[in-house]
Amino acid sequence: MKTRVLAQGLAALFLLGVSTWGTISRTEPFASWYYPLAWWSYILLVDALILAIQGHSLLSRSPRGFLYLAAVSVPLWLIFELWNLSIKNWYYIRVAHLLPLRWAGYAVSYATVLPALFETAELLEVLGLFRKTHIRPVRLPPSMMGFLVLTGFSFMVLPLLIPRYTFPMVWLGFTLLLEPFNYLWAGGSLLRDLEKGRAGRLLRLLTAGGICGLLWEAFNIRALTKWIYTVPFFEGLKLFEMPLPGFLGFPPFAVECFVMIQFLGVLLGRPLWGDEELPPDARNPLPAVIGRSSMAAAVAFSLILFVLLDRHTVNSLSPRIESLQDLAPQEVKRLREAGVKRLDLWILKDGGRIRGETELSPQSLDRWRRIAEMCTLRGIGTENVRLLLEAGIASVRDLARQDPQELASKLRAIQANKGWARQPPRDPQVRIWVRGARRVCANPKGSWGIRCL
DSSP: OHHHHHHHHHHHHHHHHHHHHHHHTTOTTTTTSHHHHHHHHHHHHHHHHHHHHHSOOHHHHOHHHHHHHHHHHHHHHHHHHHHHHHHOOEEEESBOSSHHHHHHHHHHHHTTHHHHHHHHHHHHHHTTTTTTOBOOOOOOOHHHHHHHHHHHHHHHHHHHHSHHHHGGGHHHHHHHHHHHHHHHTTSSOHHHHHHTTBOHHHHHHHHHHHHHHHHHHHHHHSOSSEEEEOOTTOSSSEETTEEGGGGGGHHHHHHHHHHHHHHHHHHHTSOSSSSOOOOTTOOOOSOHHHHHHHHHHHHHHHHHHHHHIIIIIBOOBOOBGGGGGGGOHHHHHHHHHTTOOBHHHHHHTTTTOOSSOOOOOHHHHHHHHHHHHHHHGGGOHHHHHHHHHHTTOOSHHHHHTSOHHHHHHHHHHHHHHHTOOSOOOOHHHHHHHHHHHHHHHHSTTOBTTBOOO
């Protein structure tokens, strides 16, 4: 066991160190794939710590169960992506151009959600956190169960109807909706814990959610492929990319994931995570044939959501220079011959410098640097830069001078007139671009290699 702990721990640390170095130095593939690389490193490292402390861990107890949990994590997270199509609280930038690679990125990233939360919660448990925490037993009357279900259902529906004001309800809705069924069907239940005066599991889940939330945002901030938030009323003060009040959502999200996975375990007739087996008399309302087909349904659901993500939540692809080849084919060819392939890496890693000789004039080089800087700024990307160029905005300085609302309207009109199929940028996204440009122009030396030219 000691050999396995040492090997797994060192491998995780090595992967985390190499991927972090690659991200800081803007070396591919680490810079674009940092988020999943960092998370899988963290998961394996925490699992090794648990194994060293108590002699068994989530991965060592059942490798197959661990992989199943990771697989279930993908459609579970995509449920929240489905709600985000309405609440529009975040969007993705610089995702891979190739569809198979892009979808593989979705899958391998979303597969980390449940393992990260539950490995963290288990580590807290083996360290003894909240193990002896007891409260006065809380027993809800049967009539409260129906009230909780109705409240949870309302919390899931209202963000679809009034997303601007009710979006936080998403992070509580499934807990209220499903936890009464876990209690009544004898699954792993937080209500039953409270009924017995045990608050440890709930507190560990809340703490694990807070820890993972900080790490989610920390791993996201330096990655090239990442998400950006557009949360109503909270676009200003941020830690990493997350508005400060948004961190309050991570603890209840961990509880929600636990409740959802316990509910699924009851339906399938076997626990997917937890320290208890389902009792023999536990009611399984899901017929066996439906249970066996649930994986096919999960795969179909995931593929549908991948398509919707591409159309509505992804704002930009990795900015390859050939995406703008039609603007000046010969100039693009010469830049590629000089080693420029991705416009963002040209700015972030090479500082807009050309290695070797090129036949481009200084004026042409300067124009392409300005285009590349716009592509790089806040993940604007090549397709959005096309819109900005059509609107007469040719540099970060030009962008900084714009009124965001007027610019967003102009870009939508251009998009409609051109007949381009992609979604036009939304008002909050344009505000983020203009705010980012103004921040660059307020700094005499620029920001992250981007200058105000």
